[in-house]
Amino acid sequence: MTEMILTLFNGISLGSILLLIALGLAITFGLMNVINMAHGELIMVGAYITYLVQNIFMQYAPEKYFDLYFILSIPLALIVAAGVGVLLEVSLIRHLYKRPLDSLLATWGVGLILQQLARTIFGAPNVGVQSPSFLNGGLELGSITFPYSRIFILLLSLICLACIFYYFYRTASGRRVRAVMQNRQMAECLGVSTRKVDMLTFAIGSGLAGVAGCALTLLGAIGPTIGTSYIIDAFMVVVVGGVGALFGAVAGAFGIGIFNTIFEFLTNATLGKVLIFILIIAFLQWRPSGIVINRSRSLD
Amino acid sequence: MISQKLFNNRIIFSVILILLLFAPLFLTDFRLNLLGKFLAFAILAIGLDLLWGYTGVLSLGHGIFFGLGAYAMAMYLKLEATGGQLPDFMAWSGMSELPLIWIPFQYPIVAIALGILIPAAIAFFLGYLTFRNRISGVYFTILSQALVLVLVTLFVGAQNLTGGTSGLTNFKTLFGYSVNSPASQMVFYFITVGVLAIIFISCRILVKGRFGKVLVGIRDGENRMRFLGYNPSTYKTFVYTLSAAIAGIAGMLFVLQVGIISPTMIGIIPSIEMVLWVALGGRGTLIGPVIGAVFVNAAKTGFSESYPEFWTYFLGLMFVLVVVFLPKGITGLFTKWKERRQKQNDTASIEVSKSYSRL
Numbered sequence: 138m139t140e141m142i143l144t145l146f147n148g149i150s151l152g153s154i155l156l157l158i159a160l161g162l163a164i165t166f167g168l169m170n171v172i173n174m175a176h177g178e179l180i181m182v183g184a185y186i187t188y189l190v191q192n193i194f195m196q197y198a199p200e201k202y203f204d205l206y207f208i209l210s211i212p213l214a215l216i217v218a219a220g221v222g223v224l225l226e227v228s229l230i231r232h233l234y235k236r237p238l239d240s241l242l243a244t245w246g247v248g249l250i251l252q253q254l255a256r257t258i259f260g261a262p263n264v265g266v267q268s269p270s271f272l273n274g275g276l277e278l279g280s281i282t283f284p285y286s287r288i289f290i291l292l293l294s295l296i297c298l299a300c301i302f303y304y305f306y307r308t309a310s311g312r313r314v315r316a317v318m319q320n321r322q323m324a325e326c327l328g329v330s331t332r333k334v335d336m337l338t339f340a341i342g343s344g345l346a347g348v349a350g351c352a353l354t355l356l357g358a359i360g361p362t363i364g365t366s367y368i369i370d371a372f373m374v375v376v377v378g379g380v381g382a383l384f385g386a387v388a389g390a391f392g393i394g395i396f397n398t399i400f401e402f403l404t405n406a407t408l409g410k411v412l413i414f415i416l417i418i419a420f421l422q423w424r425p426s427g428i429v430i431n432r433s434r435s436l437d
Numbered sequence: 438m439i440s441q442k443l444f445n446n447r448i449i450f451s452v453i454l455i456l457l458l459f460a461p462l463f464l465t466d467f468r469l470n471l472l473g474k475f476l477a478f479a480i481l482a483i484g485l486d487l488l489w490g491y492t493g494v495l496s497l498g499h500g501i502f503f504g505l506g507a508y509a510m511a512m513y514l515k516l517e518a519t520g521g522q523l524p525d526f527m528a529w530s531g532m533s534e535l536p537l538i539w540i541p542f543q544y545p546i547v548a549i550a551l552g553i554l555i556p557a558a559i560a561f562f563l564g565y566l567t568f569r570n571r572i573s574g575v576y577f578t579i580l581s582q583a584l585v586l587v588l589v590t591l592f593v594g595a596q597n598l599t600g601g602t603s604g605l606t607n608f609k610t611l612f613g614y615s616v617n618s619p620a621s622q623m624v625f626y627f628i629t630v631g632v633l634a635i636i637f638i639s640c641r642i643l644v645k646g647r648f649g650k651v652l653v654g655i656r657d658g659e660n661r662m663r664f665l666g667y668n669p670s671t672y673k674t675f676v677y678t679l680s681a682a683i684a685g686i687a688g689m690l691f692v693l694q695v696g697i698i699s700p701t702m703i704g705i706i707p708s709i710e711m712v713l714w715v716a717l718g719g720r721g722t723l724i725g726p727v728i729g730a731v732f733v734n735a736a737k738t739g740f741s742e743s744y745p746e747f748w749t750y751f752l753g754l755m756f757v758l759v760v761v762f763l764p765k766g767i768t769g770l771f772t773k774w775k776e777r778r779q780k781q782n783d784t785a786s787i788e789v790s791k792s793y794s795r796l
Contacts, residue, residue, distance in 0.1 A: 166575070172575050229757065229761070233760065233761070236764075237574060239760045240760075242495075242716065242756055243760040246752070246754065246755070246760070247757060248753070250749075250750055250753035250757075256746075256749075257746070365705075369579075369583055372582070373579070375579075376576055405594070406594065408591075410591070411587050411591055414583055414584070414587045417583075418563070418566055418567070425570035425571060425572050
């Protein structure tokens with residue numbers, strides 16, 4: 138029983154990380170039909186920002202304020218990653234609009250360059266980030282311990298989800314994003330600046346990746362390839378979840394996270410990966426366009 | 438007129454083939470071995486181009502089909518090298534007898550057949566199950582990449598069966614002949630050139646006919662083809678299976694010449710590098726991928742000899758530049774140049790005729 142609860146908790150925790158990563162991917166994919174292969178490297182940017190902020194605090198800040206570095210690095214990671222994302226959108230992706238496979242390859246090239254850049258600047262070995270003291274230890278319930286860091290990540294991703302939900306469904310700007318997502322040409326005719334919407338959405342998606350990177354520093358050492366280990370699972374979330382609604386991403390992320398952990402618990406890490414892939418293929422036989430289908434009459 | 442005839446595809450192909458056949462006269466054993474390796478990659482690139490350039494389906498997972506072929510050949514070579522005994526890594530992981538899946542690989546013909554059939558079968562299943570549901574475009578690309586991740590993890594994880602991260606190496610003989618001697622390397626080189634020529638010509642026959650037209654039709658307007666009564670998913674599944682089988686053949690030729698296969702050679706990054714060969718050479722032509730594969734790998738060897746860390750920057754930059762500025766690759770540049778020449782010739786002849794009429 139204890140083990141089962143713990144497995145479930147780990148699954149939910151993995152799901153929350155995937156959600157944080159996949160939210161950005163799903164939004165940009167739903168809007169522009171662009172899969173940003175450099176998304177994993179935006180996670181890396183967020184993680185290294187956290188590392189840098191930590192180092193600055195270690196050197197200049199009084200020791201009792203050290204824990205504040207983490208609080209500060211979340212918005213900073215968001216802003217820097219969003220900036221990198223906007224740069225990417227303006228300089229590259231907007232030129233490849235309507236060529237989804239090409240933009241996939243080009244962004245992969247950018248990701249590779251960013252990864253190597255990190256290797257040149259910070260060195261190939263992983264670097265450690267010291268978790269803030271208030272996230273050490275865990276919540277003890279009976280004989281089970283839930284680490285605070287994982288609870289924090291879960292809360293963080295839920296807060297991000299709530300913010301995105303509020304933005305999409307309760308603000309004028311979010312309404313414009315949804316309009317473009319549903320029918321780009323019609324939205325354009327009605328005076329929505331699709332250029333601005335694209336840029337803004339891309340910034341949000343990239344910013345979320347930065348936050349995810351910041352969160353990942355709580356779970357272990359960070360290196361240039363930190364993003365790649367999660368990114369394919371995050372792509373799977375987009376495939377399973379479908380595009381056009383946030384609910385798909387949420388269900389996909391927690392579904393994959395929980396099943397992944399359960400399979401790995403029942404078999405082993407390698408076989409678990411095979412099983413989850415087979416499960417995804419099987420699921421797509423039942424729902425080829427994912428959990429949430431954006432119904433429209435357009436064909437191509 | 439002469440210059441235009443000169444660039445006829447058939448002539449280019451013959452010139453390249455003759456150059457390749459006479460290459461052993463000019464190259465050292467080491468360079469010849471490298472060229473043979475590049476040509477094995479070129480074979481794979483033709484198959485990948487059939488899928489991407491003609492049918493419009495991008496697979497980021499061809500490394501795994503290449504790897505399955507390579508492993509099939511390597512397993513046979515390994516068993517031949519140990520002479521009926523257990524391979525060393527199996528003994529280390531505490532196994533006492535040959536595992537069941539290794540037993541068919543004792544026989545060379547079976548091993549070669551499996552090296553083609555296993556990748557084809559996996560591609561058929563994945564292709565059938567996805568294309569049937571009209572999962573296409575980016576979705577399929579992501580799934581094909583996930584396939585690499587899953588299978589490579591499996592290869593690394595099943596250390597007692599596959600040799601884990603260090604892969605399979607230390608081969609000695611094939612059909613009783615030493616694998617590493619210069620003479621047999623020369624034979625492997627000629628076999629590779631022969632296979633390349635056969636695959637090139639058969640793919641050319643395939644795409645020049647009605648079948649190729651259907652593929653291009655699917656690429657440019659899948660739904661229109663469907664309305665015209667074709668079933669795109671059957672065609673896509675077939676081409677995906679075919680290109681996986683070609684990748685398997687390439688893998689077998691690769692392992693014969695390189696003498697080692699390990700999971701790092703078939704993972705996500707090598708798989709996506711393969712796409713670059715096709716993109717740089719020129720998708721939608723058959724000669725383009727061959728040129729691209731040889732060119733990129735020659736560049737890679739050159740770079741890795743002098744500046745290993747710059748190769749990654751270069752690779753990334755090439756992806757961006759090729760996609761943005763050279764969507765049709767090197768062959769695209771070539772056609773553009775040819776068209777411009779032709780236009781110049783046309784305008785020149787018009788002026789001549791005008792001046793005649795004035796007289």
